[in-house]
Amino acid sequence: MNYVLALFLPPLSILLIGRIFLAILVFVIWVPAIIFSGGLTHPMFIALAWILIYQAHADRRAGG
Template identity: 75%
Template sequence: MNYLLAILLPPLSILLTGRPILSILVFIIWIPALIFSGGLTHPMFILLAWLLIFQSREGRRAR
């Protein structure tokens, strides 16, 4: 169960920011990246998700 959550966490967090197309694109890239690199790209996707969450918060503050 924990592995499934770890696999889905970056695409799911991007989906929750309200960007479904980017979430699907990240999911398509994320799975092969995990398989071929052994998880070395994990920080890159976590940073992308964090950046999108930060931008959505700043967008709400501006309104």
């Protein structure tokens, strides 16, 4: 069960910050990348999600 959650964590976190198109795109790339590379691309997508979350928080602080 935890492995299934880990599979969807980067696309889900990107979706939760409101980037719907990017979340779908990441999901489409993410699942085959996990299957074919054995998880070698995992850190790249985690970093992308963290950068987008940080950017969303920075935008919110600048706008408010």
